[in-house]
Amino acid sequence: MACLARARLIQLTKILHPTPWSFQKEATRKILCVPLFTHNKITRNYAASTPSYKYVLAEKRGEGGCVGLVTLNRPKALNALCGELMEDLKYALLELDADPNVAAIVLTGSEKAFAAGADIKEMQHKGFVDCYAGGFLQGWDALTRIRKPVIAAVNGYALGGGCEVAMMCDIILAGEKAKFGQPEISIGTIPGAGGTQRLTKAIGKSRAMQMCITGDPINAQQASEWGLVSSVHAPDQLVNEAIKLGERIGNHSKVIVSMAKASVNKSYETSLAEGLQFEKNLFYGTFATKDQTEGMTAFVEKRKPNFTDS
Numbered sequence: 001m002a003c004l005a006r007a008r009l010i011q012l013t014k015i016l017h018p019t020p021w022s023f024q025k026e027a028t029r030k031i032l033c034v035p036l037f038t039h040n041k042i043t044r045n046y047a048a049s050t051p052s053y054k055y056v057l058a059e060k061r062g063e064g065g066c067v068g069l070v071t072l073n074r075p076k077a078l079n080a081l082c083g084e085l086m087e088d089l090k091y092a093l094l095e096l097d098a099d100p101n102v103a104a105i106v107l108t109g110s111e112k113a114f115a116a117g118a119d120i121k122e123m124q125h126k127g128f129v130d131c132y133a134g135g136f137l138q139g140w141d142a143l144t145r146i147r148k149p150v151i152a153a154v155n156g157y158a159l160g161g162g163c164e165v166a167m168m169c170d171i172i173l174a175g176e177k178a179k180f181g182q183p184e185i186s187i188g189t190i191p192g193a194g195g196t197q198r199l200t201k202a203i204g205k206s207r208a209m210q211m212c213i214t215g216d217p218i219n220a221q222q223a224s225e226w227g228l229v230s231s232v233h234a235p236d237q238l239v240n241e242a243i244k245l246g247e248r249i250g251n252h253s254k255v256i257v258s259m260a261k262a263s264v265n266k267s268y269e270t271s272l273a274e275g276l277q278f279e280k281n282l283f284y285g286t287f288a289t290k291d292q293t294e295g296m297t298a299f300v301e302k303r304k305p306n307f308t309d310s
């Protein structure tokens with residue numbers, strides 16, 4: 001059983017992270033000290049404070065446990081994104097991505113801080129070679145390869161790497177007191193995990209430039225007006241709203257949702273002509289699924305579709 005579980009995770013790892021043996025070794029290491037969850041076990045173990053992870057809490061919420069909830073949990077450092085936290089986050093997301101009951105994942109922090117950025121104490125004495133040869137921050141990209149929709153529920157500070165992690169998610173909801181910023185300039189560096197790129201695509205050059213070269217943060221209202229976040233909520237309602245959004249996504253076919261996500265995200269990576277072709281191919285691809293037939297048949301028969309994620 002343990003062997004099967006280990007093989008399954010390594011196979012999953014190969015699909016999601018075609019890179020390194022080192023990752024597979026990590027996966028192996030993790031699996032030796034952490035039980036690989038079946039769905040029921042995920043619910044039980046995660047709900048009970050996730051002893052497997054040091055810096056994140058992972059659980060399943062929403063109707064039938066269809067929404068994964070991952071909470072960054074390093075309160076003393078305002079969820080500063082140290083290496084260990086990012087490893088925990090990656091594995092928690094991978095576990096939920098692999099869970100067939102989970103339709104969407106919510107990523108949140110505390111009311112004071114979603115995350116105050118990469119861990120400054122950890123990088124303070126790094127040199128160029130440490131960063132370059134060690135691929136500093138490169139592992140963060142794993143977050144962008146999660147195939148299910150990830151909703152960031154941002155309360156408090158989302159600064160530097162915190163803002164970048166939020167932008168790696170598919171949808172950002174903000175609490176009224178959220179603050180988004182790229183303050184790296186004030187500590188003698190620049191954003192290194194997508195801040196100059198994703199922020200520019202999200203809010204335009206002039207605004208992104210201003211944020212990156214002044215270091216000044218913006219509040220939730222501004223983030224909403226500028227299109228960085230899709231909606232703003234009372235801080236104590238934010239996570240519930242994000243879970244409700246995850247449940248709404250869960251009404252649809254998971255495979256089709258994942259295709260829609262891939263297609264929207266493609267627009268970040270490519271020219272319009274290539275993006276349109278990519279969309280068209282995936283659109284045609286939906287016609288190879290049972291869920292397309294079911295969705296259209298249900299409409300014609302005036303009933304709710306019964307999607308089987310196939």
Ligand SMILES: C=C(C)C(=O)SCCNC(=O)CCNC(=O)[C@H](O)C(C)(C)COP(=O)(O)OP(=O)(O)OC[C@H]1O[C@@H](n2cnc3c(N)ncnc32)[C@H](O)[C@@H]1OP(=O)(O)O
Binds near residue numbers: 077160
């Ligand atoms: C990807 C890259 C390159 C990056 O992300 S670079 C980092 C970008 N982020 C930043 O520059 C933000 C740094 N943090 C801050 O400016 C302030 O902590 C805030 C967020 C404005 C909050 O201020 P305060 O409420 O006064 O809390 P403050 O006392 O500073 O922080 C509480 C604790 O968290 C620690 N902390 C906060 N942000 C941290 C960070 N990014 N890295 C490491 N520790 C951090 C801080 O050192 C303090 O710990 P200690 O009590 O041991 O001294």
